[in-house]
């Protein structure tokens with residue numbers, strides 16, 4: 001088994017994503033990494049922890065875990081319209097299994113290249129398996145997309161098909177089986193989320209508020225509504241539901257996953273109506289699901305405009 005320093009050197013410092021460059025003046029190997037933020041820009045920072053048995057099944061495929069851990073964290077940069085710079089990795093490991101580490105590092109590296117994120121440091125300790133990823137990005141001063149800017153009259157939009165990762169959970173946990181093509185599609189949405197970094201950057205100066213959907217659409221829209229002091233109305237029939245999930249689990253479950261399932265890692269944002277057509281014409285995945293009204297909270301409406309009662313609103317770790 002490798003010691004702590006050989007482990008860091010071999011699996012992390014040697015990874016392609018650990019090369020310095022861009023804003024990373026000094027990467028792994030000293031007491032701190034050094035970042036050079038261009039003048040006129042602000043540093044965006046976010047941390048996510050994934051705990052074995054809570055956020056992912058244990059055991060699981062370490063390659064997929066590496067991908068997912070970084071994607072989940074990078075998605076917060078997208079939600080803020082930040083340009084990726086780098087990330088740190090705090091790793092608690094029960095053992096230094098070389099095969100596990102090699103696959104984990106390979107998955108991490110693949111997602112890091114996809115997201116243009118450099119590994120700039122971390123911490124390695126022995127303990128129950130858990131991962132903490134802190135991501136750093138940059139955004140022109142004042143142009144970050146915060147949750148508090150939604151305006152009455154804006155459209156409420158999402159960046160793609162909702163609910164697939166949540167719908168994949170019974171497959172992830174091997175509680176059920178599905179046709180190979182459906183299973184492959186849904187499992188990929190769970191294990192390899194694609195943070196909408198490019199969409200986030202394009203929405204700078206256009207969207208009035210944004211976040212990435214991690215806890216479920218209703219719960220996350222509730223954050224925008226509260227922070228902006230507005231109501232968000234979602235039209236049920238405009239929700240982009242997953243065809244594979246409908247086939248696999250039925251319409252009701254597909255809707256439940258879209259509304260209350262977590263793990264989508266797509267953007268939800270509010271947009272002045274005039275911004276919509278140019279974005280869609282340019283091919284950006286912008287789906288209108290509702291609008292911003294005076295009032296508070298999130299309401300789900302049926303085709304006739306009547307409010308639909310929803311019992312389950314999303315994931316909250318400290319809910320009884």
Ligand code: ADP
Pocket residue numbers: 008012013027028029030031032089090091119120121122123124
């Ligand atoms: P210190 O004791 O000064 O905190 P460490 O011995 O923990 O430093 O780490 C040595 C170097 O390796 C540091 O640059 C740290 O950021 C980096 N590092 C430690 N663990 C990891 C990891 N899992 N991934 C990437 N870099 C790491």
Ligand code: MG
Pocket residue numbers: 122123124
């Ligand atoms: Mg340390």
